[in-house]
Structure formats: C-alpha cells, structure tokens
Amino acid sequence: MGFDVKNIEDKPEIAIVYLKGRLDVHYSSEVETQINKLISEGKKKLVISLNDVEYLSSSGLRIFIAISRTLKEVNGQLKLIKLNETARKIFKIVELIDMFDIYESEEEAINSFM
C-alpha cells in the first residue's frame, strides 16, 4: 500500500495523505498506524486522497471512522478527496457518504477547514 504525505508550507497543522493500492485488512492497520503518527506529530487537519485506492474493504471503512473519531478528540478535522466509483459505491451502501466531508480537489478540501 502506497502512503505519501504532502505538507503545506504555511499551514503546519495540515497534511495531505495519498493512499495507493488495496485498503484491505492487511494494509488498513498499517495505514491507521501511520496516520495516528501524523496526528501525534500535530497534523490535526488531514486530507486523505482515495484517488489511487484500487480496493476498499470494510477494514478500510473502519479506519476512516476511527481516524475521524481520533481527530475529533483533538479538535481536528478529516476531509476525504477523489473517491473513485468503487469507493463512492461502498460509502453509499453503508450510508457513510453523508457522514464524511468529501471533495473533488485538494484545494476545495483545504479551503473548507475551519
């Protein structure tokens, strides 16, 4: 599973995470660990791109729920961007599509942070 992070120079609390590959049970826990590390380093405003996530399982959904809760506890926020058709379908089926802030672009997501 690919995991790349981009920081924003004048906004140290923001990080954009690019996930790539299969978000199944094998990779989900690794991803969660790495994201929790970012949060502990002070990145409280996270944008996660699902553009290159070729497969999303219930394990993947669970980590987004867990990350959302963790960020709330530290007054942080989570934005998801670029859900592909498969990811969008799964989010809709489990009725999570309206429970996350989902955007098409990094810019929209970053501008939406309060």
Add this chain to the structure above:
Amino acid sequence: MEQMDEIKLTSDPKNLKVIADFVGKILKKRKIKSDIIEEILLAVDEAATNIIKHSYQEKTDGNIKLILETGPDKIAVSIFDNGITFRPEDVPLPVLSKDIDNRRPGGLGIFLMKKFMDDVTFYFKGTSGRDFNEVRMVKYLN
C-alpha cells in the same frame, strides 16, 4: 456448462490479494461483466477477512480453501476453513443510521457480503458431519 476452480492458501492476510487475483482472473476469462466481478471480489474479500480475523484469530498458518463455480446462470464461491466457528448471528449488523461517533465498529463485512451477493449461507464445523466451516456465496446472473 459449470466449471470449478480451486485454490488453497494459508490465512496470511497477504493472501487476500492472491485470492482476489485468482477469482478476478477466472471471472474475467469467463467474460463476466466487470461490475459483477467487482461485487464478487468485494464479498469474497470480506468473507476471507472474517476467516483470517475470527476463525484463525489472525494466525497466519491456518488453512483456507476456496472453490469458484462458474456457470451460465450463477457464480458461486465457497470458502472453507477449520478454525474457530464464526457464527454471523453473533455479530450484530451495523446500525447505519447512527452518526460516526456512535457507529458500532463490527458487522460491516457481513453486511457487505449480503449486499453484494444474492445468497450467503454459513455451514458450521461439527454439524452434519462437517470437518470444516464453510461460507457459500452465490450471485445469480441475468
């Protein structure tokens, strides 16, 4: 004409990709529509994940066998394990209407299996002379 393909692997989570590649390749060869393949792969992954997590308690040396049956009217996937019997009725289905803070974490896997497949049946080790647990999932074509 029905065709059967079989694969045996261990309960190492890395094998989830092996399972997906195996099932996906065969279904593509049999010219199944891509959206149907996608749904079957999702259900198969959820079923295999439950076996890894619950039946084998995340041990990586458990035995898993998958049989894929492809016919003109249906696709059936049976997955066998001889780990701890995992009873789906012991897992409450998720209450989807609850907000994120109040969602129970479990039950999504079985929920998705039942959403993507037309029939999902569990058979338990020790019943009717069975040595293995089996989950059989069927998707009807047409």
